Amino acid sequence: MKILRLILAIIVVALSIYALITGITGAIIPYVLFFLALILLVTGITEFREKRKATAITLFFVTEFNFYVSFNILFN
Template sequence: MLKILRIALAFIVVTIAVYSLVTGNHGLSPFMLFFLSLMMIVMGISEFKAKRQADALTCFTVSVFVLFVALYTF
């Protein structure tokens, strides 16, 4: 289930990024960053389940930073 959720979130992030690049409308960037943060949380959970705590901690740290940037740009 985590793999499907990760793929769905990655698709949302890529779709918003391509839309922003094609149209020049960067108003959706905070939403893209929010979904990217969610994707990093899901990746951290899957890494934690695979007993790779260092990678999980890195994913969670990046997620917190990206979420902070997303909230700051709103």
């Protein structure tokens, strides 16, 4: 799980740097939010396995909201 989080974090940072350099943030933001939601989902699963259910549930709610915003921006 740590390797997956690291790979997703590298993707987020790379997309963010690309958006800052090129200046086309409007097209990149939904993808950054999508990968951030994946990071939160993996973190929530890890927290749930470590018996920290309150933190895991909060992370799942934030993940759901992040997915909603990402897909709403992408498809509108």
